[in-house]
Amino acid sequence: MVVEGAQVPPQKHDVTENIISHCSEGEVNKSKTCGVLSTPAVRHLGKQYDINLNDVHGSGKDGRVLKEDIIKHAIQKGIIKDSSGFENADSGDQFLRGEEDYSYVPAELGSHHGDKTIPLRGFQRTMVKTMSMAAKVPHFHYVEEINCDALVELKESFQNNNTEPGVKHTFLPSLIKSLSVAISKYPWINSRFNEDSMEVILKGSHNIGIAMATPSGLVVPNIKNVQSLSILEITKELSRLQQLALANKLNPEDITGGTITLSNIGAIGGKFGAPILNLPEVAIIAIGRIQKVAHFADDGNAYPVSVMTVNIGADHRVLDGATVARFCNEWKQLIEKPELLMLLMR
Structure with a gap:
């Protein structure tokens, strides 16, 4: 050797x-x-x-x-x-x-890296409880693609004609308002299920929750009575809730009383998510980012389209697939043709 x-x-x-x-x-x-x-x-x-x-x-x-x-x-x-x-x-x-x-x-x-134990408090502890309860509920999901070309033009028009410097127009307020109009036709989407009495409560107010990621954890404040608000009023209320959420200063009334939830996962990334119910609500909708994709006309020519994927999670004890599909078709039509939204708005 x-x-x-x-x-x-x-x-x-x-x-x-x-x-x-x-x-x-x-x-x-x-x-x-x-x-x-x-x-x-x-x-x-x-x-x-x-x-x-x-x-x-x-x-x-x-x-x-x-x-x-x-x-x-x-x-x-x-x-x-x-x-x-x-x-x-x-x-x-x-x-x-x-x-x-x-x-x-x-x-x-x-490795010399030590473990670190972090106690869960506040919103994070609440999420553990609510998600553990929701996991016991039978879910089903319905996925659809929506053409957002008209929505993109509508947002640009709002922004170009904006007379209030403190207001920033985004896609979300129009989606929220069109969702409320679709709910008016399919009220079971905006309901609660009482398991003890085996009753479904159709909620008169459209209190649409918006899932927000904050430094303190996930929180879902809701915009009250969307059915009675204009798109501009929704825009201002959404901005108020976002600022309070980031500062961890939401009031109890801001985070209670929701009737359906929107999770805008596309604001962070991803085409779509598979959301879990925010009990006692019976439906939650995850919306992905709007992206340009190629579509084909009947003659075979390709053209660009702004597409958003939505995934509706539903409580199968209350909602069936046909009801969710019809509701989604109605919502999709209002997004793709905003003139119909204007026609039905009160």
Whole structure:
């Protein structure tokens, strides 16, 4: 065996002493591993954890130091925590195999990052309770694509004709108002289910909740009586709720009394989500980002379309697929043809 250019004599004597005799004094002082039979990987591991290989008992042939020897030494010296997987390294066949260079290294040698326990409070603790309850409710989801070309033009028109500097027009208020108009035709979407009495309560007010991600967690404030508000009034109320949510200053009345929820996941990213009910509501809608995609005309020519994917999560104890599909068709028509929305608005 050749180690650092020296031929190891066949006769028995101190291997380490023999090899050190071939190292200069400067090399010995510079390296803690000079003269120890080991592979570069083992020497690197010892250097990484400041372990002098001369202090490690080598279990390999001719006293060679193996990785498992480094591990055992590190456990004995308290450099890493003891574990059952390495505590019995002397008797474990999987670690002691002569000169075999076993490549497994415990996670403790590769990381010094500690765990951190964070108690859940406020909105996050509420989410644990509400989502655990909602998970017990039988859900089904209905997915649809909506052409938003007209919606894009409508928002641009609102913004170009904006006379109030403090108001920023977005897509969401128009979606909220059109949703309310569609609910008027399909009121079961805007209901609550009383499991104890086996009754469905059709809610007269359209209190549409908007899921918001805040530094304090997920919160769902709602815009009250959307059926009686203009798009401009919805825009201002939405802005008020967003500012209060970010500052963690929402009032109790802002986050109670909701009748249906919109989750605008597209504002963050993603085409669509699969939302879970915000009980006791029976429907929740996740809307994805609006993106340009290619559609094909009857003649085969492609043209760009602004498309938004929506996913409606529904309580199957109250709503069936046909009802949700018809409701979604109505909402889709109002979005794709805003002139119909203007015609039906009160």
